Amino acid sequence: MILPWLILIPFIGGLLCWLTGNVGQKVPRVIALVSTVVLAALSLSLLADGSFQLGSISASPQWVSEFQADWIGRFGISIHLAVDGLSVVMLLLTSVIGLLAVLAAWNDVERRSGGFYLNLMWLLAAIVGIFTAVDLFLFFVFWEAMLIPMFFLIALWGFQGSERAEHVKAAVKFFIYTQASGLLMLLAILGLVFFNFYQSGTLTFDFTELLGTSIEGPLGMVLMLGFFIAFAVKLPLVPFHVWMPDTHAQGPSAGSLDLAGILIKTAGFGLLRFVLPLFPDQSAAFAPIAMALGLISIYYGAVMAFSQRDIKRLLAYSTISHMGFVVIAIYSGSRLALQGSVVLMVASALSGSALFIVSGLLYRRLGTRDMSQMGGLFGRVGALPGFSLAFAMASLGIPGTANFVGEFLILFGSFESWPIVTIIAAIALVLASVYALMLLHRVYYGEPKNATTYEGLGLREAFMLGLVLVLLLLFGFFPQLILDISLQSMTEVAQWFLNPSLLQ
Numbered sequence: 001m002i003l004p005w006l007i008l009i010p011f012i013g014g015l016l017c018w019l020t021g022n023v024g025q026k027v028p029r030v031i032a033l034v035s036t037v038v039l040a041a042l043s044l045s046l047l048a049d050g051s052f053q054l055g056s057i058s059a060s061p062q063w064v065s066e067f068q069a070d071w072i073g074r075f076g077i078s079i080h081l082a083v084d085g086l087s088v089v090m091l092l093l094t095s096v097i098g099l100l101a102v103l104a105a106w107n108d109v110e111r112r113s114g115g116f117y118l119n120l121m122w123l124l125a126a127i128v129g130i131f132t133a134v135d136l137f138l139f140f141v142f143w144e145a146m147l148i149p150m151f152f153l154i155a156l157w158g159f160q161g162s163e164r165a166e167h168v169k170a171a172v173k174f175f176i177y178t179q180a181s182g183l184l185m186l187l188a189i190l191g192l193v194f195f196n197f198y199q200s201g202t203l204t205f206d207f208t209e210l211l212g213t214s215i216e217g218p219l220g221m222v223l224m225l226g227f228f229i230a231f232a233v234k235l236p237l238v239p240f241h242v243w244m245p246d247t248h249a250q251g252p253s254a255g256s257l258d259l260a261g262i263l264i265k266t267a268g269f270g271l272l273r274f275v276l277p278l279f280p281d282q283s284a285a286f287a288p289i290a291m292a293l294g295l296i297s298i299y300y301g302a303v304m305a306f307s308q309r310d311i312k313r314l315l316a317y318s319t320i321s322h323m324g325f326v327v328i329a330i331y332s333g334s335r336l337a338l339q340g341s342v343v344l345m346v347a348s349a350l351s352g353s354a355l356f357i358v359s360g361l362l363y364r365r366l367g368t369r370d371m372s373q374m375g376g377l378f379g380r381v382g383a384l385p386g387f388s389l390a391f392a393m394a395s396l397g398i399p400g401t402a403n404f405v406g407e408f409l410i411l412f413g414s415f416e417s418w419p420i421v422t423i424i425a426a427i428a429l430v431l432a433s434v435y436a437l438m439l440l441h442r443v444y445y446g447e448p449k450n451a452t453t454y455e456g457l458g459l460r461e462a463f464m465l466g467l468v469l470v471l472l473l474l475f476g477f478f479p480q481l482i483l484d485i486s487l488q489s490m491t492e493v494a495q496w497f498l499n500p501s502l503l504q
Helices: 001-017 028-051 085-104 113-134 136-145 147-156 164-200 219-235 243-250 253-263 265-278 278-304 311-330 335-366 383-395 400-414 419-427 430-446 457-478 480-497
Strands: 067-073 077-083
Touching: 001 028, 001 067, 028 085, 028 113, 067 113, 067 430, 077 085, 077 113, 077 136, 085 113, 085 253, 085 265, 085 335, 085 457, 085 480, 113 136, 113 147, 113 253, 113 265, 136 147, 136 164, 136 265, 147 164, 147 253, 147 311, 164 219, 164 243, 219 278, 243 253, 243 311, 253 265, 253 311, 265 278, 265 311, 265 335, 265 480, 278 311, 278 419, 278 430, 278 480, 311 335, 311 400, 311 419, 311 430, 335 383, 335 400, 335 457, 335 480, 383 400, 383 457, 400 419, 400 430, 400 457, 419 430, 430 457, 457 480
Parallel strands: none
Antiparallel strands: 067 077
């Protein structure tokens, strides 16, 4: 029952936050904090009890833990939850980012705090459901459920420095883009299920039973594109990225942490879990286009980040750039690159979340996120410049950080099959250093706008930033902590992608 409890804990915690909202501001946030800590403990128990040794590759995944119960048996739909090494890594990441999101919102939410933490906890519950569901209908339910709490977080508790109309506009844009792409995925799921029923006579939505479904010709490509576009919008890849900058700019700090840290990582997870295993032939044929979109995203995100004045918009575009590397890794077919994509997703989630925390702390002290209104803050905001430097260096991939390990494995693993693409992608790393150093220069160096000395970091703020820094350095110096856990699952994906006959 540990897998259902992973979903129920944040769900029940969110409900308790809402019910205690009238008691006071402190009670809901304490309940949310306890819920995320329990979620982290349950995720760690999976890590402690599971076996992640590399075994033989067969036509079905090697699950670490599994739960199955009947739901809508007439249509072949069940509550089928299962986790492998990839899922465990994502669950641990979810619990860490969820904890940071609760702490980031600790003193920022002064109205309707019960409703805020309800949506925050239910967002985590839906994301956990995405990382554990292996019934495609159940996966789609969680995929759509994830949109609703995020919509309300943006619309009702958006950026304090802008009007409510701007919050609603950004929330509606986010909802329309992701909802429309989700409907494409639903049609693709139904097409896959009906085609499998035509072949086998069995009506099922179970991922393990749908593996190996042989779909040739244009139909297979169309169904694969239904999945790919849904994940590309959420990732987001250019040209499906339009919703991303506004959503970050208008969302609350805690919402930006969840969005950059784990919500968009569900798309990378979906590509690894469903697209490559279910459509290996179509994915191989589509790989050049996916690689091109990844390269465009890398350069577009880096160039656009350089031209931003708002810190959060800069960070949003840098996230687009980082996710371009993940797409290149996924479609390279290299196990090494696939493992690098997992490390980079974790690393970019941590470093990106930390920088969003920094932007929130700067706004709380200065009342602005406009970098042109900053400058000369070094030595006047406590230890914040030091943390900012560390996370900016991690973001651009300095050796010793997890970001460097992820990018190195991706480039090294992809080079054998895609040398030209790898070289072009590697050149873009120079642009990452440009916008990261520009951020530091505009905020902390140059002529100060005033002589005010601002409040330093409090204990809660220092704990958040210190926790992320420790994790980035830990995974940077000991990447095997992630690589060993993800080895079996990434080996399966690579082998299924390169040798589809294994699924027959």
